[in-house]
Amino acid sequence: MTAEQILERAREVIGRPLGAAAERWKAAHPGGRAVAVYPVWAPAELIHAAGMLPLALLGGGGLELTHADARFQSFVCSIAKSTLELGFQGQVTGVDGFVFSNICDVARNLGSIYQRNFPDAFVEYLHLPQNSTSPAVVGYAAAELRRLADGFRERLGFAVTPTALAKSIEIYNALRARLRALYALRIAEPQALSTTELYAVLRAATLAPPEESIGALDALLAGLSQRESRPRDRLRVVLEGAFCEQPPLGLLETLEEAGCYVVEDDLLLGWRWFTGDVVTDGDPFERLGAAYVNQAVPSSTRHEGRQHRADGLIEKVRRARADAVVFMPAKFCEPALFDYVLMKQGLEREGIPHLLVEFEEKMWTFERTRNEIETFVESMLFE
């Protein structure tokens, strides 16, 4: 397949309901199970090692709410409501399990409310460690992963062996290496791969078995090296804050059309969570747990005691040779909005310009945002 074909296919795949991805896979794997994970990170490796299909549970985008808005108040982010709504509207039929974690108070409540409303589904809530420095943390993280594996065995009938887990970690290492390569390519030649395109392939990779995605990404990387494109006079920006609720594709397009090259972002961060390969010698549960603690990218949903929240972002800006940061938190997203303050102060100390643009997954007009971004870009490019 050519790069264009792969991109086209990715766009098509991400336009379908989540349940369709599960059903398609199950048709080829009779008796199989699919487990979807809510942002930001969950061990897809573990689901894969159990022989099940890992999927990302990313809300309903512009889905109209008929039930969930009576369950969650107006001051709650949209993705929580639309994720529940997916269940009410039967859009996740075929998905057998749902994994939530302690990213924020809303996600925490959503997990148990999801289980109450859909008692037949396998719903698990992970408490991912927030202490990054205790000598006890890795042991705890490994125990939490084992607990999830026990749940798969007891309630879904699929066990995880250490050998299978080590193998799955390797497969995901390979997938993440491709994703890192795509991100590196975008830093080097942002004209060769737009963010809308990168987002589409990345999201498509959350809807397919990793082996399949690895093949597609290899073909894409090969194809992109042939792509002819001329660099334009655009502002290189880091996009920060859209790690959970998904920005509409139209918004990402607007950002680019308004004069930005997004050279780094935290979109679908959990699927690119580790800064390097996770080692697989020794106990793989422990290795994966240790990697969560010691090899994680900076994130608004994980406390890092060894580094100031702003420093991670500043490093990202430098590494990507960006000129500015566009903060794009989802409306009502507490972790993103809190971090915004510390990160903004850090950027200001370093003299790095920034812009704040809030979004909602269901927004569909972008004119105001376009104006704001254009003004920002102009002020930077022509100052």
Add this chain to the structure above:
Amino acid sequence: MTASAVTERQYQGQAHEHSRRLMTAWMQELARAESERRPTGALMISGNCVELLRACHILPMFPEVTALQNAIRKKSLPLILKAEQAGYSSDNCAYVKADIGLFLDGGMGPGRPMPFPTITVCNYVGCNVYVKWFEHLADVSGSTLFMLDVPFARTPEPSPADVQYVVAQLRELIALCERVSGHRFDIDELREILAHAARAEDGYARAKQLCKHHPAPFDAYFDAINLMGPINVLRGTPEAAEFFDQAVTEFEGLVAQGLGPLREERFRTVVEGPPPYPFYKSFRNLFARWGAVAVASTYSTVGGIWEWGFRHDPRRPLESIAEQMLRENLTNRSIVARYAQIKRYVEEWHPDALVIHSIKSCRLFSAGQGDMRDYFTQRLGVPTLMVESDLEDPRYYAEAQLKNRIDAFFESLEHKKLTASAAATAWRAAAEGEASGYER
């Protein structure tokens, strides 16, 4: 309103005064801490380990208490606005904004009424905002941040791995405290403190059980605030234990006399959610005039659910602290586990209704309360009122709207009660008729 408004007895009680005295003494200690070179440790209220700081001779401070006090004194809005000017969103928890606003406003720090904490101990017990809040507090104050990560209650009992993880962190915290205070930790001192704590917990639980009486001797939501200071902040001191013994004696006296906080207890409620501190009294009045008394509340259990019997155990000091943090408090449990807690109140405290006060700031409490309402009305048939405002930000309190909702709810509840009692009278008469018929 169909019936005449109920009035308060204008009786605040000794517990109220006693609590105020104790809390003032603690605040004064805090204000002197800097000049006396006493180390201080910031903690969160929910499922806290105040006993441990006490045993390490570190004076505990609770930014949540400062925030709520500023709200009650109607001082929160300017602080919130200061924080918003600095970049905090109008959608962020206003407790945090009031606290950081206090710093920005010059009310916290060296030589200020509120000292900087020497250490910032984030007891991450359920609330994710805690993590952010204390990251920010440590950032402005430059104090050492200790992240005490408490796994969320997601299994019927905490796993051995959960307990080990928390206990290991408690040991690390002790080591940090020793370095900061220069005081050598003594496990026997901790045991003694835990014994005082257990006595206070026992008193708090007994006080709550007394609210099963008709009328309840105090309002388990609005008056519970007098008990929450001593149980959450001063727990582990002999004074707090003594406070509860006296409070229970006082409440028992009221029960014996058949007295409650209002002249008449017309409706018994269970209240879910924190109160609107900036309008505490006004909000209370909206219920009091209907003769509505809270006989149980979830908010009073954020620090610990003592009424189900858990107590700190001096024989297992660190383990029992860990268990309390892991399981025996509202905040570290899921919202659906809270449904079970409320259901138990409904079954054992016999309320007429559930009142859900939905707080914009606090998603931990509120996110998904529509589902809770659905559960109680649809599944259990409990009359449920849901109203919305905020615990700290006065901008979200709309008195007229609240009053309309509350009045309409109690009017209909009263109507139901009247119809139910008329039906019961008719049923009794018919049953008696039938009974005498058999006799014949």
